[in-house]
Amino acid sequence: MKQYNYEISSISKxxxxxxEVQTDIAGTSYSSALFHIYxxxxxxxxxxxxxxEILKVFPDAIICGTSSNGAxxxxxxxxxxxxxxxxxxxxxxxKAYMVECERNGEVQVGNKIKDIIDETEGITAAEIFITLKSINSTTVLNIAQLCKKDVIIFGGGSADVDISGSNTKVIVGTEICHEGVALITYSGENLNIDVHHAIGWKPLGKxxxxxxxxxxxxxxxxxIPAGEVYRNxxxxxxxxxFFDNILEFPIMSKQHGFEVMRLPFSCNDEDKSIILAASIDKGTPVQLSYGDPDVIQSDVRNLLNTVTEYAPQAIFLYSCGVRRLYWKYLINKETSPFAKIAPVAGFYSSGEIMRMDNYIIEHHVTLIAISMREGDKAIAQPSSGKKKVLPMSEEEKIHGQISMVRRLANFINVTSAELQEANEQLQEIADTDSLTGFYNRRMLDRLVHDALHRANKYNLDMTIGIxxxxxxxxxxxxxxxxxGDHVLIELSKAMYTEVEKLPSSIFGRWGGEEFLFLAPTLHAENVFNQIENARKRVSSHDVKGIGVITISLGITSFRPGDDYATVFKRADEALYKAKTTGKNKTCIIL
Structure with a gap:
């Protein structure tokens, strides 16, 4: 395999x-001459x-290609x-095939691709260029992936010069199609193809x-409206x-267990819905993400090492146009190291396609490296040519850095506030009885211990009632x-209404059908009559469908030196006395 790459600024060249190519290969036989046009x-x-022009010199040329966001x-x-x-x-x-897509004809396109791959004898790999902006790529690829499982599949989505634009096309022979797929099949026992990718974006938040x-x-x-999530x-x-600001923060998800990125293209101002570059399944967990330069570079270095080890004769790089916009004037630092291995060509796409396990995955914000060779590992063939320095003003550099920092700072502020609110909600859940909504035993235990500590320290009065x-x-x-649950809810509300009349009072569910109240500044003798009258009012409460339900109380007061066990022992004894002497009464042990 020999690879020749040319940058064409004028058709006349x-x-x-x-x-030059014709002269170089003169006298040698070849099976196929493939011309990629980006x-x-x-x-x-x-x-x-x-x-x-190509067909004039190479009448047997296989021509394929795509529009791009840059090559x-x-x-x-x-x-x-x-x-x-x-x-x-x-x-x-x-071989190359043009598969045009009629209106709502994605199923037929997917089946056509599958059939061609399945019917191609000795097929090793298939390359797909697809007009992602004009047809439903998910339907096409989901059907196409049902083809032979051992076929390597890779490719990219045609792109516009404006990455958010939709003027895209694919090329086969002398055909140009704005709604369809260019399919290239590779057959041969001696052909080796390796496809790997790099992303480098990190999940952001929940x-x-x-x-x-x-x-x-x-x-x-x-x-929550998707646009509101980005705004908040x-x-x-x-x-x-919207699109310019969102480039660094695509949506991260998983497809068939593989990490994929989904780039929002636009946001509807009315319903705040977002148009994604590719669909995701309903109910799929997703996260916002951000481009971390160190992680991106690390991923690309790993990809570079993989390609180097494979020792190809040609390298094709299909990279998302968003990566180009992310790196701006530094973009060549990501792709130029590959040219030290073998001749490199490729394009900036609207989506990157590769088969992973049995699935054809449509990636975004991703760099795919396709390594090709015929036969054994090749000796490195560094590409010649000067390095390009892309212009960018200092103002543009600083603006990009400030924008990223400001948005991440906003994210941290919002998520910190959400975390505090979530902690408060968790605390409330931990301290509250789920049925009645009042304090649970865990919280009451803590409050009683605190009240006993204060009563002992300052010799205060305190009343506990069960x-x-x-x-x-x-x-x-x-x-x-x-x-029974309804009775607990109704009577607990009635009890609370009475208990809250006591100064600084505390009320909650002790467990089962038992409740506890605490009057941390009052002696039981001073409030006995008030508590007894309250009991009578609660015991006259008519629960719909059941009737009047009565309650019994046992109360006691704090004694100097009391601890948790001693004060509850007396309260329990007082309640036991009330229950065993007729119920529907209040008993006190001082």
Whole structure:
């Protein structure tokens, strides 16, 4: 396999480069000549001229390609004309197919791709260029992935010069299609292809559930409008700058167990729904994410090491246009090291495609490296060419850094407030009885210990009372546990209404049908009559469907030197006396 890459700024220069290749391979036999065209700014007419120029010199040429958000030539960003990547295969047979998509014809397209792959004898790999912006790629790829399981599949989504634009196209032979798929098949026992990827974005904050989504339109995360999530956490608003501001903060999810990124393209100002680059399943857990330069570089270094070890004769890099916008003037630092291994060509896409296990995964914000060779490992063939320095003003550099820091600071502030609120809610749950809504035994224990400590330290009065609902087991047995729960709720409200009349009083559920109250500044003798009258009022409360339910009370006061055990022993004895001497009464032990 031989690889020749050219940066074409003018159609008139194509013939010269084609002659160079023709001269270089003269006298040698080859099985296929594959011409990848990565178009940057050429319209259909200019592309057709390029296709015709190729066929003049190489009538048997296999031509395929795509529009792009910028191309990659020898590891450097190319922003004009097109990149022509010529692969001369010694023994591999290559074929290209244009599969146009009629309106709502994605199922037919997916089946056509599957059939071609399944029917191609000796197929090793298949490459897919797809107009992601104009057809439902999820449907196409989900059907196509049902093809032979041992076929390597890779590719990318056609892109516009404006990454958020939709003027995209794919190329096969002399055909140009704005709604469809270019499919390239590679067949041959001697062909070796390795496909790996790098992401580098990190999850940011908590998980959300994509609980309302239709196709690529995401309406709600955790029942919150998706656009509101971005506004609240990252101060990104649904305005004309939404896409520019959101580039560094795509959505992170999983597809078939693999980490994938989903880039929001736009936000509806009315319902705050977001259009994603690709769909995700309803109910899928997702997170916001952010680009960490150190992690991104580490991922790319690992990818570079993998490619180096594979020792290819040609490298194709398909990288998301968002990565280009993220790195800005530094983008070549990510791709140029690959040119030290072998000739490099590729493009900046609207989506990156690769088969992982048995699934064809559509990635975003991802860099895919396709390593190719015929035969054994190749000797490194560094690409020639000067390194390009991309211009960027100091103001632009500083603005990008400040924007990221400001939005992350906003995220930290919001999540800190949410964490505090969540902790308060957890504390409330931990301290509250789930049925009645009043303090539970855990909280009452703590409050009683605190009150006893103060009473001992400052010689204060304190009254503790235990309240028991009379014949509660009979209520459960007669009317059922739901009715029993209703009695607990009704009577606890009535008890609380009476207890809160005492200064600084505390009330809660002690357990089962028992409740406890605490009057931390009063002696039982001074409040006995008040408590007894309160008991009578509660015991006259008519519970709907059951009737009047009575209660019994046992109360005691603090004695100097009392501890938790001694004071509760007297309160229990007082309650026992009330229960065994007729119920529906208040007994006191001082």
């Amino acid at each position: 194509i013939a010269k480069h084609l002659k 178009s940057i700014q050429y319209d259909d007419d200019l592309l057709l001229q390029a296709q015709q 990659i030539f020898n590891g450097q960003l190319s922003e004009e004309g097109l990149i022509l990547a010529i692969s001369i295969f010694e023994s591999t047979e290559v 998980e959300f559930l994509a609980n309302k989504i239709e196709g690529k339109r995401l309406y709600e995360l955790n029942n 956490y990252l101060d990104i608003h649904a305005d004309e700058s 309240i028991d609902i009379d014949d509660f087991k009979l209520i459960n047995d007669t009317y059922g546990h739901d009715a």
